[in-house]
Amino acid sequence: MTNIHDERHFELTVNGERRQVVDGYPGESLLTVLRDRLGLTGAKGACEEGECGSCSVLLDGNLVCSCLVLAASATQSSVVTIEGLGGSTDVQTAFVECGAIQCGFCTPGLIMAATNLLERSTEPQTDEIREALAGNLCRCTGYGRIVEAVQTVVVQRSQGAS
Amino acid sequence: MCVPVAHPQSIEQLTALLRDEPKTVLLAGGTDLMVALNHGSQRIGPDELVVSLKEVPELSIIEVDHVQRLLRIGAGVNWDELLGAPVDTLAPCLTQAARTVGSHQIRTAGTIGGNIATASPAGDGVCALVALGAVAVLTSPEGQRRVAVEDVATGPKRSVLANDEFIESIEMPIVDGWQGYSKIGTRNAMVISVAGVAVVLSADSNSCRIALGSVGPTVMLADNASTFAGDSIDWTNKEISADSLERISELVRQVASPIDDHRSTATYRSHSVGVLARRLIERGLQEMRNSI
Numbered sequence: 071m072t073n074i075h076d077e078r079h080f081e082l083t084v085n086g087e088r089r090q091v092v093d094g095y096p097g098e099s100l101l102t103v104l105r106d107r108l109g110l111t112g113a114k115g116a117c118e119e120g121e122c123g124s125c126s127v128l129l130d131g132n133l134v135c136s137c138l139v140l141a142a143s144a145t146q147s148s149v150v151t152i153e154g155l156g157g158s159t160d161v162q163t164a165f166v167e168c169g170a171i172q173c174g175f176c177t178p179g180l181i182m183a184a185t186n187l188l189e190r191s192t193e194p195q196t197d198e199i200r201e202a203l204a205g206n207l208c209r210c211t212g213y214g215r216i217v218e219a220v221q222t223v224v225v226q227r228s229q230g231a232s
Numbered sequence: 233m234c235v236p237v238a239h240p241q242s243i244e245q246l247t248a249l250l251r252d253e254p255k256t257v258l259l260a261g262g263t264d265l266m267v268a269l270n271h272g273s274q275r276i277g278p279d280e281l282v283v284s285l286k287e288v289p290e291l292s293i294i295e296v297d298h299v300q301r302l303l304r305i306g307a308g309v310n311w312d313e314l315l316g317a318p319v320d321t322l323a324p325c326l327t328q329a330a331r332t333v334g335s336h337q338i339r340t341a342g343t344i345g346g347n348i349a350t351a352s353p354a355g356d357g358v359c360a361l362v363a364l365g366a367v368a369v370l371t372s373p374e375g376q377r378r379v380a381v382e383d384v385a386t387g388p389k390r391s392v393l394a395n396d397e398f399i400e401s402i403e404m405p406i407v408d409g410w411q412g413y414s415k416i417g418t419r420n421a422m423v424i425s426v427a428g429v430a431v432v433l434s435a436d437s438n439s440c441r442i443a444l445g446s447v448g449p450t451v452m453l454a455d456n457a458s459t460f461a462g463d464s465i466d467w468t469n470k471e472i473s474a475d476s477l478e479r480i481s482e483l484v485r486q487v488a489s490p491i492d493d494h495r496s497t498a499t500y501r502s503h504s505v506g507v508l509a510r511r512l513i514e515r516g517l518q519e520m521r522n523s524i
Binding site: 096097099118119120121123126132133134135137138139140142143146183186187201202204205206 | 259261263337
């Protein structure tokens with residue numbers, strides 16, 4: 071039987087919780103629903119065309135731009151946003167300690183991308199890190215310290231920290 | 233007002249929906265549709281049903297038919313899945329094209345079927361598929377038909393797909409020889425191609441197929457250049473003369489009919505595809521010589 075969901079009233083699983091979405095509009099993106107309806111403003115909205123990566127979230131463990139996900143199509147998926155990471159993962163701590171943040175706008179997306187990379191690859195080389203973060207634009211740092219933060223986590227984890 | 237999203241669970245259910253619903257909008261990876269919706273250049277009307285293709289298992293297949301030497305890829309397979317086995321060894325130019333698409337975020341969302349259906353002349357995957365001689369399997373309530381990938385798009389954002397029709401899979405021969413995809417963009421990542429070329433050198437049939445992207449209203453097969461290349465390559469020694477390479481460049485430039493736009497100029501695009509085709513063939517022959 072084909073499942074047909076009402077796009078105005080549906081449920082999403084976000085950070086492990088079932089969340090009700092009411093009064094959605096046709097074609098509404100996951101980003102808009104997260105920010106404007108569920109109050110999860112960690113994912114940022116900028117280009118809304120998948121160029122900047124500031125809205126990156128995990129959808130069933132895959133890194134996606136939430137602006138490119140039709141919210142009502144994600145009812146069967148598990149969404150994890152920056153809020154779902156807590157606030158003191160090793161990736162987050164490394165970003166702070168390496169000075170990989172300035173204005174902070176791109177940071178949630180970059181943290182999600184870095185977290186996802188380190189799940190896929192335990193010892194990424196610099197090129198692999200840069201390729202994995204290519205979809206997350208940062209206009210402040212010049213990326214050097216961001217790459218350094220990811221490398222720091224790689225070293226920490228290889229030394230047994232988690 | 234109820235604005236539903238349908239999640240068909242099989243090809244049968246999908247086909248039934250397309251037969252019964254008067255107005256449908258197909259949603260694959262969303263990397264084109266959602267941009268249009270976010271920017272307001274497209275809207276979902278109150279009488280339109282969004283049909284998500286994600287839960288149709290038949291669209292996610294990657295099958296290898298060793299007897300017929302055929303690779304069959306479901307239309308819903310995403311770029312990230314094209315980066316790995318078995319596509320990376322059986323259709324390496326498609327893997328190379330996949331790696332140039334967007335970012336990791338885009339590659340986990342965008343699909344090969346969507347790349348064909350969206351009918352952009354800059355489609356990286358389409359260019360590789362055309363060089364491979366791939367065929368799109370189109371399904372509708374009336375049945376199935378097979379269309380060469382280069383014939384699916386009829387112009388920018390226009391295709392032969394009927395309203396009740398979808399791309400089910402793409403079939404391509406497993407070619408013994410060499411293949412490669414090269415692309416020029418304004419930077420090294422996250423870029424729509426200014427010019428793209430895919431070349432497949434078949435040692436099975438001593439023939440060559442050269443496909444060109446971003447130099448016309450659709451991705452095109454450079455027929456004359458392909459035939460000339462196939463005829464002028466010394467297939468025994470895997471060599472070609474400098475004059476023949478120059479002639480291939482010239483034939484490629486002749487068939488290109490690019491436009492000036494915000495990404496590049498027509499002159500630069502024509503020049504680029506000529507250079508890329510020549511370099512790919514040189515590189516391919518060299519690698520074939522090295523592996524003898």
